[in-house]
Amino acid sequence: MSETDAIPEFKRKDAAGSDVGISGGMSALAAGPGIRSLSEVLAIIAVAVVIIGGTELLLNIFAVPHFVLPKPSQIAVALVTDFPLIAPHLGHTLVELFAGFGIGAVVGLILAAVITQFPFAEKIITPYILLLVTTPMLALVPLLILRFGFGYEPRIIAVALASGPMVMINAATGFRRVDSGKIALARSYGASTLQIFWKVRAPMALPMIFVGLMVGSIFGLLTAVGAEMVGGGFGLGNRLTSYSSMIQMPQFFAVVLILSILGILIYVLFFLLGKKFASWEA
Amino acid sequence: MSAAAPSAQPKLRVKNATKAYNTRSGELVAIDRCSLDVKAGEIVSIVGPSGCGKTTLLWSMSGLHKLSSGEVLLDGKPVNGPNPEIGMVFQDANLLPWRNLDANINFPFEIKGTKPDRAWIDDLLGRVGLSGFGGRFPRELSGGMQQRAALVRALSFKPSVLLMDEPFGALDAFTREEMNQLVEEIWMAAPTTIVLITHSIEEAIFLSDRIVVMSPRPGRVAAVHDVPFARPRSLEIMSTREVFDLTNVIKREIVGEQKSRYVRSSDAPVAQSAV
Incomplete structure (x- = not known):
């Protein structure tokens, strides 16, 4: 590489106005082609206007009853007027999500960091982790309810079980990315195993850790809502079953909308965190 | 510049260094009884065919590799692990x-x-x-x-010793020449002992006081050449007759060694899989 090779790098950065997206390990976070121009953003908004307006119009023309499919305007009204009623349930769901995901992520990260240090243990444990990743933890919720009742516990456990393995398996991929040159570099300064872990392995794994956290938290949200639908009198999932059983479709869709926004916020949070702490991976 | 008194203790001494790796296809001897003395303030280059154990030798000097037998002495004291007196420059930055x-x-x-x-x-x-x-x-x-x-x-x-493992191999020829001049400049301002692995005979000649030629695996010291040019060296010396002759001698040593390896491997087909 010569001096001039750096120039395209700068150009890419300048043209984009900010970082050129997070490729490599972070690419799983970046949906689509990355940075958009103003006209592209306007086009995205235009598409939304057309879809929402068109739906409103069609539902009006064909006089579809709101219990079949509510109009976007009815959903908006329900979202505003019923929000005080829905808000506590949103709070419950968030508690389950934060607690469950928190536990799952911490345990997952620690497990990933530890087992990747022991290739033999890793070989033995990985199939079981894969089993945990692929088994829908929702299936366990009825059992958990039987054991723990209708409170937070079964839901938090289910969320932890759903998100933990996801965090673990991605983080382990990150920790396994051994760059022997960088480790040799640290060793040449006399670095201890612990120093190598914190100063080389962990930063190197960070992009994959963010991927794991993002996927894990989305899985956690999914599981929390699902668990709430199975049993217990609170949470957004409970609102979904309750509103649909009462054929309050505008409110039902208002809750769906809240869940979508929640999911997007989680995605954006981890995308931004990844960009801040793992954008070096170009 | 290599004017240290003959009685002086070498800065870095490699004594009968042997390093064997255990691979799936059996034991692989990377370097075999290599001995080498580097005086304080000297720049020594190691050249040789690829896979001859140059990097193994250098990493053993740095304490990053443990030798199977033999020893590395820094100021007379054995190097058994990373040493604060030794700085490393790796293949890529x-x-x-x-x-x-x-x-x-x-x-x-x-x-x-x-x-x-x-x-x-x-x-x-x-x-x-x-x-x-x-x-x-x-x-x-x-x-x-x-x-x-x-x-x-x-x-x-x-560090009092700088070990460089093909430091400029990934750079283009012009940048490489610049880097070579830079290394000489820094070295002349604050002389450290430098051991350098390179694939470029020119680079070796430009930078070194001595050039060590290694044989194909298992790596041994095949020849040592003094490079007598005065410092600071200019890039012009690179087109002189002496440099041309020295380059050819070293080239022949490296290529010649490789030829003899092919003869050997055709004699014993089993050896081919080890390449």
Whole structure:
């Protein structure tokens, strides 16, 4: 590489106005082609206007009853007027999500960091982790309810079980990315195993850790809502079953909308965190 | 420049160094009874066919590899592990991509838990033309700049020995020449003992006081050449008759050794799989 090779790098950065997206390990976070121009953003908004307006119009023309499919305007009204009623349930769901995901992520990260240090243990444990990743933890919720009742516990456990393995398996991929040159570099300064872990392995794994956290938290949200639908009198999932059983479709869709926004916020949070702490991976 | 008294203790002494790896296809001897003395303040290059164990030899000198037998002595004391007196420059710049230039240069000090000598580092950065680039990340630097930063990092803690493992192999010819002049310049200002692995005979001749030619695997010291040109050397000497002749001699030694290996491997077909 010569001096001039750096120039395209700068150009890419300048043209984009900010970082050129997070490729490599972070690419799983970046949906689509990355940075958009103003006209592209306007086009995205235009598409939304057309879809929402068109739906409103069609539902009006064909006089579809709101219990079949509510109009976007009815959903908006329900979202505003019923929000005080829905808000506590949103709070419950968030508690389950934060607690469950928190536990799952911490345990997952620690497990990933530890087992990747022991290739033999890793070989033995990985199939079981894969089993945990692929088994829908929702299936366990009825059992958990039987054991723990209708409170937070079964839901938090289910969320932890759903998100933990996801965090673990991605983080382990990150920790396994051994760059022997960088480790040799640290060793040449006399670095201890612990120093190598914190100063080389962990930063190197960070992009994959963010991927794991993002996927894990989305899985956690999914599981929390699902668990709430199975049993217990609170949470957004409970609102979904309750509103649909009462054929309050505008409110039902208002809750769906809240869940979508929640999911997007989680995605954006981890995308931004990844960009801040793992954008070096170009 | 290699005018140390013959009685003086060598800065770095490699004695009968042998290193064998256990591979799936059996034991592989990378270097076999290599011996080499490097005087204080000397620049020694190691050249040889690829796979001859140059890197193994260098990594053993740095204490990163344990020898199967033999020993490495630094100022008469055995080197058994990473040593604060030894700085390493690796094949690629080996900067940590998540750290900016300043943080990369701070890395050795963080590991060692010592305080960097800012004045010395700023001086080095100025010499290699990287003043004011402290906030840049490696991906924002060209290959030459990255390798210069790696050089600063290796010299930052004032090691008395600098080991360089094909440091400029990834650079284009022009940048490489620049780097060679830079190394000589820095070395003349503050002479350290340098051992350098290179694939470029020209680079070896330009930089070294002595050139060690290694045989194909298992690596042995096949020949040692003195490079008598006065310093500072200019790039013009590279087109002189002496350099031309020396280049040819070394080339023949390397290629000749390789030819004899082919003869051997055709005699014993089993050996081919080991290549």
